Amino acid sequence: MSSGIISKSFTPxxxxxxxxAAALSSSALIAPSAWxxxxxxxxxxxxxxxxxxxxVTVGILHSVTGTMAISETGSVQAEKLAIEQINAAGGVLGRxxxxxxxxxxxxxxTFAEKAKKLLVNDKVASVMGCxxxxxxxxxxxxxxxxxxxxxxxxxYEGLEASKNVIYTGQEATQQIIAGLGWVQKEKGAKTxxxxxxxxxxPRTSNKIARxxxxxxxxxxxxxxxxxxxGHTQFNSVINKMKLAKPDVIYAIIVGGSNVAFYxxxxxAGVDLNKQTLMTISVTEDEIDGIGGENIVGGxxxxxxxxxxxxxxxxxxxxxxxxxxxxxxxxxxxxxAAYLGPWLWKLTVEKAGSFDIDKVAAASPGVExxxxxxxxxxxxxxxxxxxxxxxxxxxxxxQYDLVYETAELMEPDPYPKGYQ
Amino acid sequence: MFGDYxxxxxxxxxxxxxxxxxxxxxxxxxxxxxxxxxxGQMGVINMAHGEFMILGxxxxxxxxxxxxxxxxxxxxxxxxxxxxxAFIASGTLGLLVEWTLIxxxxxxxxxxxxxxxxxxxxxxxxxxxxxxxxxxGVELPPWMMGSLPVAGSIEVQINGLFVMGLTILxxxxxxxxxxxxxxxxxxxxxxxxxxxxxxxxxxxxxVDRLTFGLGxxxxxxxxxxxxxxxxxGPTAGQLYIVDTFLVVVFGGAQSLLGTIASALTISQxxxxxxxxxxGSMAKVLTLLMVIGLLMLRPxxxxxxxxxx
Numbered sequence: 001m002s003s004g005i006i007s008k009s010f011t012p013x014x015x016x017x018x019x020x021a022a023a024l025s026s027s028a029l030i031a032p033s034a035w036x037x038x039x040x041x042x043x044x045x046x047x048x049x050x051x052x053x054x055x056v057t058v059g060i061l062h063s064v065t066g067t068m069a070i071s072e073t074g075s076v077q078a079e080k081l082a083i084e085q086i087n088a089a090g091g092v093l094g095r096x097x098x099x100x101x102x103x104x105x106x107x108x109x110t111f112a113e114k115a116k117k118l119l120v121n122d123k124v125a126s127v128m129g130c131x132x133x134x135x136x137x138x139x140x141x142x143x144x145x146x147x148x149x150x151x152x153x154x155x156y157e158g159l160e161a162s163k164n165v166i167y168t169g170q171e172a173t174q175q176i177i178a179g180l181g182w183v184q185k186e187k188g189a190k191t192x193x194x195x196x197x198x199x200x201x202p203r204t205s206n207k208i209a210r211x212x213x214x215x216x217x218x219x220x221x222x223x224x225x226x227x228x229x230g231h232t233q234f235n236s237v238i239n240k241m242k243l244a245k246p247d248v249i250y251a252i253i254v255g256g257s258n259v260a261f262y263x264x265x266x267x268a269g270v271d272l273n274k275q276t277l278m279t280i281s282v283t284e285d286e287i288d289g290i291g292g293e294n295i296v297g298g299x300x301x302x303x304x305x306x307x308x309x310x311x312x313x314x315x316x317x318x319x320x321x322x323x324x325x326x327x328x329x330x331x332x333x334x335x336a337a338y339l340g341p342w343l344w345k346l347t348v349e350k351a352g353s354f355d356i357d358k359v360a361a362a363s364p365g366v367e368x369x370x371x372x373x374x375x376x377x378x379x380x381x382x383x384x385x386x387x388x389x390x391x392x393x394x395x396x397x398q399y400d401l402v403y404e405t406a407e408l409m410e411p412d413p414y415p416k417g418y419q
Numbered sequence: 420m421f422g423d424y425x426x427x428x429x430x431x432x433x434x435x436x437x438x439x440x441x442x443x444x445x446x447x448x449x450x451x452x453x454x455x456x457x458x459g460q461m462g463v464i465n466m467a468h469g470e471f472m473i474l475g476x477x478x479x480x481x482x483x484x485x486x487x488x489x490x491x492x493x494x495x496x497x498x499x500x501x502x503x504x505a506f507i508a509s510g511t512l513g514l515l516v517e518w519t520l521i522x523x524x525x526x527x528x529x530x531x532x533x534x535x536x537x538x539x540x541x542x543x544x545x546x547x548x549x550x551x552x553x554x555x556g557v558e559l560p561p562w563m564m565g566s567l568p569v570a571g572s573i574e575v576q577i578n579g580l581f582v583m584g585l586t587i588l589x590x591x592x593x594x595x596x597x598x599x600x601x602x603x604x605x606x607x608x609x610x611x612x613x614x615x616x617x618x619x620x621x622x623x624x625x626v627d628r629l630t631f632g633l634g635x636x637x638x639x640x641x642x643x644x645x646x647x648x649x650x651x652g653p654t655a656g657q658l659y660i661v662d663t664f665l666v667v668v669f670g671g672a673q674s675l676l677g678t679i680a681s682a683l684t685i686s687q688x689x690x691x692x693x694x695x696x697x698g699s700m701a702k703v704l705t706l707l708m709v710i711g712l713l714m715l716r717p718x719x720x721x722x723x724x725x726x727x
Contacts (some may be wrong), residue, residue, distance in 0.1 A: 024443035065544070067654050069552035198699045227698035230658040232649045233446070234581075236693035236701075243432050256658050259554060259650030267576040267648070269566035289554025289650055293564075 005129060039093045043104060044177070044353045047147075050123040051354050056095040058083070059118035061100065061129030061139075066106025067255070072131045072286055075153050075337035076101070077324045079128045082341035085319065091284045092345045093354070100124065108138040115139040119146040125354045126151060128340040131333070133157060133201055142163070147356050153338030154301075154333050155280070157204035158413040161381040163360045168341060169336040170303055171383055172205045175280050179301030180212055183248055185218065187276050191220045193246035195237065195253060195261075198226035202252035205280065206402035210419045215417065222246045228254065230275050232260040238268045258286055262294040272297035272393075283331025292397040303320045304373040305399040306336040316372035329397065335372050342368050343378065375408070383411030406418040431573040437576040440690035445586035447682035449644060451661050451666040453592060453637035455678040456513040458667055460606055460630045463521060463531045466551070467539035469656025470665060471635045474512065474542070475505030475642030476651040477550060480557045495560045502585075513635025517628045526626075552634075554652035563647065572712035578647040585644055589637060594675060596633075606630060669709050671719025680720050685709065691713035 018039040041053050050057035060079055083097045093098060102114040103351050111130065118124045119142065126149040130136045132158050143150050143164040151163045158171035183189045192213055196202025200201050206224060221245045225237055234257075241249060253261050258281065265272075277298045284306050287295060306317060306329060316338065320330055343366060348354055353363035364380040377385045385408040391399030421719030454468045465471075483499035486494050493500075516538065524531045563581060566574040597603040605626050608616040617623050642656075649655065662685075685705060692701035713719070 064552070065547070067657075069547065070554060070652055070654075073552050091560055195483050225697040231698060231702075232658055233443050233690075233693075235442060235576075236436065236690050237698060239432055239435050239439060240694060242435070243428065255653065256422050256554070256650040256655050260648055263648055264576075265563060267566060267575050269576075285553065285554075289652060291556035293558065335484060 010207040011085075012335045018096050018097065022309065038353060044093060045125075045355065045357050046353075047354075048123060049125045050352050051095065051125060054095060055098050056092055056354065057098045057100060057122060057124050058344075059122065059124040059127040059129065059192065060099050061102050061104055061114055061118060061127050062131060063104045063112065063135075065103055068104075068106040068108070069133055069339075070255075070289075071285065071333070072104075073174045074328075074331060074334035075128075075131060077328070078320070078334045079340035079341055081320055081323050082338050084323070086345050087340055091331075092348050095353075102133055104130070104219065108132075108134050111135040112142050115148070115150075116146065119148040125348075125352070125361070126359070128337065128344075129138040130154070134199075136165075137159075147343070149356050149359055151344060153337035155200075155336070156350040157201045158415070159204065161413050163382070164356070165382060166226045166340070166363055166378065167341040167411075167413075168343065168384065169333060169384075170388075170409075171411050172201075172208050173415045174303070174383075174386065174388055174409045174419065175301055176205060176344070177181075177212055178405050178409060179280070179299075179390055179394045180209060183276065183278055184217055184391055185300070186403070187247065189219070189247040189276060191222050191244075191246045192248045192250050193222050193226040193241050193244060195249065195251045196224075196226050197229050197231075197252065197254045197257055198257075199229065202226065202254070202281070205252055208415065211418045227257060229255060229257065231257045234264045235259045235268065238265060238270065242268075246274060249276060251279045253279075253280045254281050257283060260288050262290045262298075263374070279388075283328040283333065284336065284392075284399065285331035285396060288329055292395045295393045296395045298393045299402070300391050300393065300399060302332040302389055302391065303386045304332045305389065305401055306330045306390075306399045307391070308401060309375065310323060310372075310374060312374070313372040314369050315385050317403055339368060339376065339384070342370065343376075347378075377408070379411045381413055382409060383413060385410060434573050435575070436571075436690065436694055437617065438575050438579065440687045442576070442582060443576075443686035443690050444683050445579075445583045446645070446648070447662065447666050447686050448590060448639040448679055449582065449586045449637075450565030450663045451670070451678050451682060452589065453634040453641065455667045455670070455675070456593070456637070456661050457631055457634035459674070460610055461525070461627055462528055463519075463525075463631070464528075464535070465533040465538040465631075465634070466660075467516075467542060467656075468638055469660040470539045470546075471509045471513065471638035471656075472540035472642030472645065472659060473546060473653070474509050475639030475650065476557070476646050476655070477546065477555070478505040478508045478639065479646050480550075480555050480651060483557055493525040495562060496562065498563065502640050502643045505639040507567070507639075509639025509642070510632045510636030514628060514632040516635075517631040522624065522629060535689060543653050543656070550653070552653060554655070555650055556651050557646040559647060566638075580649070582644055585640075590675075590679070593637070597675065602629060611702065665706075665709060669713065669719055669720040674721040677719055684720075 041051055045051040062076045063069050083099055087096050102322045104111040104114060118127055128151045130152050131154050136152055148164060151168055152165055153168050155169040155175050195208045196206050204265055210221050213221055280301050282300050347359050347363050347366045350366060351358040366378045368376050388405045388409050389401060390403040392402050393399055424543050424673045446609060453480040457463055457465050482504050483497055486497040494619035510727045520534055524534055566576045568574050608621055609623050609626050614625055666682050689701055692704050
């Protein structure tokens with residue numbers, strides 16, 4: 001929940017916006033070498049960040065060891081790719097990006113400690129990092145106290161909006177509501193069975209899903225169940241669902257449990273081509289472990305799929321594979337992580353400054369037209385306007401896009417009527 | 420809650436639910452067997468048990484790939500080969516670990532706890548460096564997937580039947596070894612009185628080493644079988660270790676029968692509770708029950724009568 005120190009929204013003054021826009025358009029015309037003269041370090045860095053005439057230092061803070069390494073590896077790879085591409089294109093305000101990578105070790109206090117190190121010792125101009133909500137909650141006070149800037153990539157439960165964070169993933173309503181509407185309309189769904197791992201993200205998400213199903217769609221929830229993280233036996237709940245016969249199984253199960261759930265579902269003879277299943281926790285990354293043959297036919301509600309057919313995405317996928325190998329797959333969060341460095345570059349150049357306060361103020365309205373998911377724009381609440389998409393799992397571990405919202409969905413981290 | 424369902428529906432669900440309980444029981448026995456043998460015989464708590472299981476799972480992954488590439492004709496049966504490979508790999512590593520690490524620590528049981536925990540961390544990182552941080556998908560031959568329709572709406576999972584069969588086989592082999600072989604006789608002698616057995620000419624060191632290797636090898640087979648129902652990743656061993664300890668401690672560390680009885684109690688109560696409550700609550704109640712019973716019987720369900 002929001003505390004007193006977290007401001008819910010903040011709007012830059014009109015003058016600042018205009019100034020930023022002017023800086024962006026004029027700067028686009030000049031060669032990179034001239035940047036440093038037009039933007040002398042003393043002017044663009046008034047708070048003592050690690051910015052020189054030629055270089056700027058940022059931090060990467062993810063888990064590369066421990067349980068979460070499975071998930072966070074992709075984010076690190078995407079951020080490094082983005083940084084490399086930005087440097088190849090002339091850097092940020094003519095300065096080359098240097099990164100310092102720290103390992104959160106899947107341990108939340110370690111995340112806080114490393115965040116403090118990056119902000120206080122290294123004076124980084126921004127940090128791309130965190131994955132789980134728990135790690136973000138752990139570093140949030142650090143970023144607010146030492147006034148840092150965090151680009152956070154994961155889709156998450158919402159109920160947060162900090163001046164010091166840009167949320168490049170979806171908050172819960174962006175991921176849930178459009179998907180439920182689609183499954184009602186397209187599949188004629190009337191009854192739902194909600195499943196989740198037992199922690200904040202699945203619980204908050206299912207709460208929003210239940211409210212939407214019952215109050216807005218006027219449909220029925222037959223059951224809602226949670227399992228401890230790491231739970232590996234799902235036969236009982238599968239039997240229960242066989243008895244309840246829901247039109248849609250709505251699953252938010254994570255980690256190793258995910259694999260066990262889909263394997264046992266398949267073994268129990270539940271054919272996902274006949275039984276509609278929708279998940280918001282299985283990206284292409286997870287299918288690697290689950291095995292495509294175990295989830296083929298299931299629907300996932302995301303904002304990005306590796307198979308998206310647009311020029312931005314084609315370039316992104318081939319650059320990613322060139323850098324990290326042909327076998328790597330790209331999931332929703334990996335793409336969101338890729339947006340972080342780019343959005344930061346665009347914001348800094350719009351603000352004409354590396355100062356955290358100016359970057360925070362300039363963020364709303366920043367557009368990134370080169371995003372692999374398509375066009376994105378930063379909202380006043382520091383989340384992204386982005387489309388919701390539904391994909392259908394193929395046997396080879398990729399998704400076929402079956403639906404996307406016509407408009408960008410507005411991020412709404414404190415949804416009214418859902419709490 | 421049963422108002423809306425027909426009698427036939429309820430009957431078939433009860434049968435399937437009973438079967439789910441039996442699968443869970445087999446899984447627990449298979450997990451705990453290796454640990455119980457080692458703990459019972461040597462008093463060593465092997466914290467790296469889960470990692471030995473995952474080694475078996477990775478061996479299955481490798482075997483399936485090798486089989487697919489070099490002998491696609493044998494693919495349908497690769498799982499049996501994989502289990503043998505898993506047993507050999509985990510067992511050999513177990514022998515090696517006993518020889519280099521554990522045998523120096525027999526007089527310091529608490530230190531073995533720490534040493535094997537360290538070993539588990541090393542193994543996790545080794546898996547991560549070798550196979551990557553992400554989970555790997557182990558593909559099953561087609562005949563092992565899906566379920567068999569038995570009668571009406573009753574269906575039983577083929578891989579569940581497979582795990583049950585495997586558990587019965589392994590348990591029978593272990594029981595035979597323990598109670599009918601010369602090695603088993605020596606093991607039981609060492610468990611009763613280590614010093615006296617040494618004096619009677621039993622090479623207790625050798626017995627220890629074989630026991631440790633066998634325990635780890637069985638863990639490898641278990642890990643191989645669990646690729647059917649769970650995930651294979653560097654830290655997946657941690658998913659099983661808590662349940663494994665629960666079964667072994669609750670059963671009474673030194674008795675095969677105790678392990679089986681405890682696995683039965685825990686699995687049946689858990690799967691029944693899960694059906695009527697939610698997954699998390701079922702776990703809470705199961706743990707409460709185990710704690711309660713352990714307060715009444717700190718030694719576990721079954722205890723060998725040993726003169727100390």
